Amino acid sequence: MFLYEFFSKKYYLTGIMIILCIIIFNFACTIPTNADAEISSLSYQVLEVYPHDVKAFTQGLVWKDGLLYEGTGLYGSSSLRKTDLKTGKILQQITLSDNFFGEGITIFKDRIYQLTWKEQTGFVYYLETFQLSETFSYEHEGWGITHDGENLIVSDGTPILRFIDPVSLKEIKQIKVFENEKPVFMINELEYINGKIYANIWQTDLIAVIDSESGKVISWLDLSDILKPDDENGKIDVLNGIAFDPENEHLLITGKLWPKVFRIKIFDNR
Numbered sequence: 136m137f138l139y140e141f142f143s144k145k146y147y148l149t150g151i152m153i154i155l156c157i158i159i160f161n162f163a164c165t166i167p168t169n170a171d172a173e174i175s176s177l178s179y180q181v182l183e184v185y186p187h188d189v190k191a192f193t194q195g196l197v198w199k200d201g202l203l204y205e206g207t208g209l210y211g212s213s214s215l216r217k218t219d220l221k222t223g224k225i226l227q228q229i230t231l232s233d234n235f236f237g238e239g240i241t242i243f244k245d246r247i248y249q250l251t252w253k254e255q256t257g258f259v260y261y262l263e264t265f266q267l268s269e270t271f272s273y274e275h276e277g278w279g280i281t282h283d284g285e286n287l288i289v290s291d292g293t294p295i296l297r298f299i300d301p302v303s304l305k306e307i308k309q310i311k312v313f314e315n316e317k318p319v320f321m322i323n324e325l326e327y328i329n330g331k332i333y334a335n336i337w338q339t340d341l342i343a344v345i346d347s348e349s350g351k352v353i354s355w356l357d358l359s360d361i362l363k364p365d366d367e368n369g370k371i372d373v374l375n376g377i378a379f380d381p382e383n384e385h386l387l388i389t390g391k392l393w394p395k396v397f398r399i400k401i402f403d404n405r
């Protein structure tokens with residue numbers, strides 16, 4: 136009887152010890168995970184300001200080899216253009232037919248891809264000449280587009296980002312964008328930068344920084360004070376347009392009908 140009680144007590148204590156160890160181990164493991172899950176707020180510094188065509192309803196923005204490429208929207212005034220950043224001068228331009236509402240653009244290898252909003256039609260142009268190479272179709276709205284060096288990445292205003300093969304133009308996979316397990320809607324103009332997708336959120340002055348593997352929002356950049364009261368001309372629309380200058384890791388930022396393009400440097404204060 137004494138022996139039975141001894142072992143019962145012994146195993147009881149052992150059980151308690153094991154449970155305590157599991158709790159302590161799990162607690163120790165969850166601390167860094169929770170820290171990783173924190174969403175940071177980025178800060179920024181304006182380095183330079185350039186002129187922007189106040190008639191350009193910016194839907195796509197890309198920096199390539201010292202030149203700014205822009206896709207503009209609205210029925211009747213949609214275009215694809217190449218501009219000199221410092222002067223804002225248009226160096227090359229084509230206009231879309233009046234029945235197309237131009238959306239995002241991206242440059243992959245020697246081609247420019249341009250989406251349209253509700254026309255379910257994408258255009259592929261030769262980078263040098265802007266001549267049409269081919270068209271493609273899709274069964275969703277077209278909003279923003281970028282690429283990760285392998286696939287095109289397309290937004291359609293929902294929390295879904297679609298990865299599309301640039302040659303076959305077929306959808307490869309999707310990721311869902313979320314913040315603390317809640318889906319993030321209105322994902323608009325895009326820029327893929329070092330494993331992250333920077334995305335304008337339509338109708339806000341916010342840029343979400345999204346992990347391109349998981350779809351998780353890892354940072355926010357609030358640009359609500361980048362335009363000053365003097366910039367207001369009564370027509371300015373929303374922030375939309377992110378381009379990346381890899382030479383110095385600066386962002387070029389503008390918006391629909393904005394008078395300025397901003398070169399900014401961002402800081403993660405995490």
Ligand SMILES: [Ca+2]
Pocket residue numbers: 195196197280281324325326376377378
């Ligand atoms: Ca872009």
